Amino acid sequence: MKKEISEFTEELAANGGSSATLCYQCGTCTLKCPSAKLMTSLRPAHLMRASLLGLKDEALNVDALWQCTTCYTCVEWCPSNVQVVDVITALRNIIVANGDLYENHKKVAQSLIKNGHTVENNDKIKVLRKGLGLPENPETVMDNAAAKADFDKVINLTKFTELVNQ
């Protein structure tokens, strides 16, 4: 049990969530969280508690973790400098690496792989852009095969395609 706890704490820290250990459970993050106010399942203080105690199953609460909009209100108010959003992001990285992905998030990630952008261009937008005197495609990776090949290399070196299509 002890070994499992320390392994999880290390995994969390490796993903950028080490500041959870600074939490002394005052509950301010939950009090200020707009998502919690709207009665979603997210209670940031619960996630911080589970994270600092190394309670993996409790911390990796998939539904709660994805109710965070990353608004940073918790970080603004935290009296102990816990980087709550970074901890939530680290926990999300862990659940995604475990293969637990929502279909619509997967689509966003697949669009990034395909287009280098999280959204695609379409005919309506192309007409609109042309009418405004802008090129039909923005002059980004979308309009530049060499740049797109470089981008592909960058995300493949970090194994993104494997992660998304696991």
Next chain:
Amino acid sequence: MKKYAFFLGCIAPLRYPGIEKSTREVFKALGVELVDLKGTNCCPAPGVIKSFSKATWLAAAARNLALAEKAGLDIVTICNGCYGSLFDAAHELHEDKDMLKDVNKILAEIGLKYSGETKVRHFAEVLYKEVGIEKIKEAVKKPAGYNVAAFYGCHFLKPSKLKQLDDSESPKILDDLIEAVGAKSVLRKHKVKTMCCGAGGGLRSQFGETSLKFTKANLEIMRNGGAEMIVDVCPFCHLQFDAGQKDSGFAFPVLHLSQLYGIAMGMDAKNLGINAHITPVKL
């Protein structure tokens, strides 16, 4: 003349090209040169992409930062998401030399190098600090006499310890920028402040209904405050309000600050892409 690398991102060029166009026109008129940073990729989006893989997020952001460094320019963004993402990545790579070294191993594979010095600016911050309220006032040809709900969004000011632009609980930058062109910022001294629009963090794409609860809470604050229009500084918040008002009983016109400025500076509304919004903008 001040000069920046113009970072387009995704939602502005691919959903609201009027925002891209307005920014180009307004900055030109105010004497700020925007140089197109060609071949960039998505910032990448802090919601889904950073949540999937911090390593991919950092490396892809570093590619954008390195392209700006190669051009010898600091970046200006027109989106809170891009600003949040690129600012955070630049900060982490500036502070953590080991992380920078690892990222450079990846960038070396595509012939790029990043030294960790690119500065990332938000367009509203550039307007406020570099152009200045006085110069903006001088450029007004047709005062925009509307009652406006200023919508800051989240990643423009937060985390405020890092961004150091304004007090995130009672900010004034955007209120000042809106009033500089003749509008009234009706929520300036309002006790109940607006909150997150609900789009971020992957909520809009996967949990649309929950995400719209955030939007509705904001719309009620705006109505109670006497607003007749929403002015934002982020295409993602813009999309959330513009599309999210459908069948809601609300119909506030939604303008990006650059579009409000375009109108006040006498530009043709059609040339600012305002006619393409989902919630009709009748001025």
